[in-house]
Amino acid sequence: MIYDLIIVGAGLTGLCAARTLLKTGHENISFKILEARDRVGGRTQNQHFQLGSHSTVVDIGGQWIGPSQNNVLNLIQELEGLELVEQTWVTKKSGAGEPGLYEVLRRKPLTLEENQEVIEINRRLEQMALLLTVEEPFKCEQANKWDLISIGEYFRQNVKYENARQELELEVVSLTACSADKLSLLYWLIFLRSIPGGYTSLDDGVNGAQHYKLTTGAQNISVLLAQQLARKYGQDCIEYEQPVQTVNYEEDTVIRVITANREYSCRRLLLAFAHTLLLQIQFSPKLPKIYQELSSSMIMGQCIKTIFIYNQAFWRINNVTNEELSSEQALEGPCYNLFEAPLHNDTHHALIGLIVGDLASKWSKRPEEDLIQAITTQYQRLYSCPDAIPIKTCIQYWPNEIYSGGCYAGTFPPKVLTKYHHLLRKPIIDERIWCASTETALQWIGYMEGAIQAGEAIYKQISQTIR
Amino acid sequence: MIYDLIIVGAGLTGLCAARTLLKTGHENISFKILEARDRVGGRTQNQHFQLGSHSTVVDIGGQWIGPSQNNVLNLIQELEGLELVEQTWVTKKSGAGEPGLYEVLRRKPLTLEENQEVIEINRRLEQMALLLTVEEPFKCEQANKWDLISIGEYFRQNVKYENARQELELEVVSLTACSADKLSLLYWLIFLRSIPGGYTSLDDGVNGAQHYKLTTGAQNISVLLAQQLARKYGQDCIEYEQPVQTVNYEEDTVIRVITANREYSCRRLLLAFAHTLLLQIQFSPKLPKIYQELSSSMIMGQCIKTIFIYNQAFWRINNVTNEELSSEQALEGPCYNLFEAPLHNDTHHALIGLIVGDLASKWSKRPEEDLIQAITTQYQRLYSCPDAIPIKTCIQYWPNEIYSGGCYAGTFPPKVLTKYHHLLRKPIIDERIWCASTETALQWIGYMEGAIQAGEAIYKQISQTIR
Known part of the structure; x- marks a missing residue:
């Protein structure tokens, strides 16, 4: 059979493209989604496990949603059965002892x-960003x-x-999982322009981009989308x-999509993943050289997400102040950002720790027990609690996920956009092959919101x- | 003859609506624009005069354009013959002696x-604004x-x-020509949401909303649009x-539009002015009561624009610092904002002084010579130059302009939007009568950019x- 459309990748972009079939009166189109993994969701992922008698789920991928991200909020409402809760934003400074801890660990205190x-x-960067359009x-x-x-x-x-500069660099790496020295200034401005509200919307804290999360995990959006399609x-x-190994598009109308043990034919092919992954597929004929260059020039963000579970919320007990947290000691551990994760x-009690950028690359190559030890020590020092040992740890090494290639998103070093930006939102082969992902979104590039919009x-x- | 469309008001909104006729293949539609004044441009206005041997033009209405205001920038490019220059932003502090002075006169120095x-x-207000849409x-x-x-x-x-509060109030009155106590918090958030980039774009200074101006005056946009139509x-x-006195829309298809000495018939009527002015026209049958309420509940901003011309740029001579400018003395005069205006x-040499809000209402009712004296004294004190006497003054009292009703724009006090917002962008009479102006824009409400978009x-x- 020759499908009208094959979609490669069952992340939010691929699933939402397919869902739009349903919604636009194209129900009669024949299509197939090919997913490399044994699950949907791409860079969103749930991990389920038992804690004593409790069955528990944690997010080990993208998880947060901002209050002005209307595409994802509307989708959640429409899918039904998904429940949003607000992220809490207690720092040791603002309310020691309350649940909802949140810390930027590597931040130094700044003078006024x-x-x-x-x-x-940041204001100047926003003004520069407003001079351009994402498209x-x-x-x-x-x-x-x-x-x-x-x-x-x-x-x-x-x-x-110098401290201001370090703070600005910290913002960049926290928001992109990519070090400031690797990102083009222009890419940063385009990214910023893609966020309605700019820095105001990106902020942590109430009404920022990490305002909401889903009680049952963000991967559930994709799970429900897949059920709807099924x-x-x-x-x-x-x-x-x-996983697609080869795409043969020689013949004029039929494209052959070949995996390890199967072969599919289609008239149109949507590659619903970041352009960075194009090189993992053999195209015949070869893709235009310019696409190979684009694919190899983009840089995926590097992030390790860790969830450490404890019998006691020791971080709520000792009244350590923010000032002490910001000492050199706090800078020593692997984690950049720390959130308390309610386990209901x-x-x-759980702590989410994020490791980003070059540190994430480094720790991805080392044994997991070393990382567990380093984070355990980091938390013990931070909260002056040398006995705190996690009873369970969940760690997702996004740099090692070959079907994502990293997380949060594909970014651009200097001098790449100038050459290749015009390719990003165009068909790879006219009327036949497309590539889309949160990287090609016009709003909220790199976020779930962007993936849905794309x-x-x-x-x-x-x-x-399709006529 | 029965026109397909009559447009009342030859400001930017009315002219741009007519121009769209030209651009959308509706060239065969018969239309007429009725203007109350003897000129086009509405709230933009040039004043021409001789200075010795120089013929000079100054803007006595809306004049500035921001770099992300694409509708007006594109229009300027398309009309040809209009030249943009950048507003200069020298404060006494940053570069005494250079041309390009700019001061916020009533601002007190703030601690960090x-x-x-x-x-x-402001960040919190922006976040609140991002939770809603303008529409x-x-x-x-x-x-x-x-x-x-x-x-x-x-x-x-x-x-x-207290000083922070005064600064925030000053921002509001500078941006709306309306005192903070008269504006609904919700209106402020909608206004803010209508500005891509929020406060960052509204700012004075480079790349802010006052970045560019036209060498030959902003009214020239309307003049060229009118020439194009002619x-x-x-x-x-x-x-x-x-000026339209009566609109009779009793009959089912023909609307009669009556001025002092003429009568026109049309099938569709566009009232291209702020809803605040609806009450100046007698409708028969009467407009639905809800429109009368809307019209009388909105409040027009109040602004007097003054241009004082001197033989000498005395403000560049004395090295008065910003700190001294911000003394109580500086607060005494009528002007809020001061810009140097190059006369080529x-x-x-000229200074533009803006009087806004309640002070503008007050000064609008007093003799012009008193205002000239007060501003002359204000500038003399500011720059320690007691001999500085203007050789010419241009003053536009927007509160007294009955066909505008004020300037910059119509705003909303508390509890009005809740009742009437849903009317703003809908036809007044389905398929027959509409009202549009910068107040109904979705972006840059109150600006030239908004008027064009509307x-x-x-x-x-x-x-x-029109079928």
């Missing part, structure tokens, strides 16, 4: 002048110039206070553990070829 | 803590609550430092000095009734 400079630099950044005269240097270099050239098109509309039972947008492009 | 609070409050603010749960109080009241409830449709497509000749948007609505 230093903080002022951080705000002023056509090079219509802005300065875009070429901005693509010549990294955002890290921009900070070195423009920031007076009800309509049958269980086999998604095939699991079928009173006997167990899926809906690419389906519109594809549907125009 | 006070400034920090201003930034934090449907009441989809946001908190909207009803936010409409109960004024932004001034919000500041009193939430701002700790070339295509004939000189009489705009009729001047025809070396023998004359004109294009309303034409789309109207054109759907």
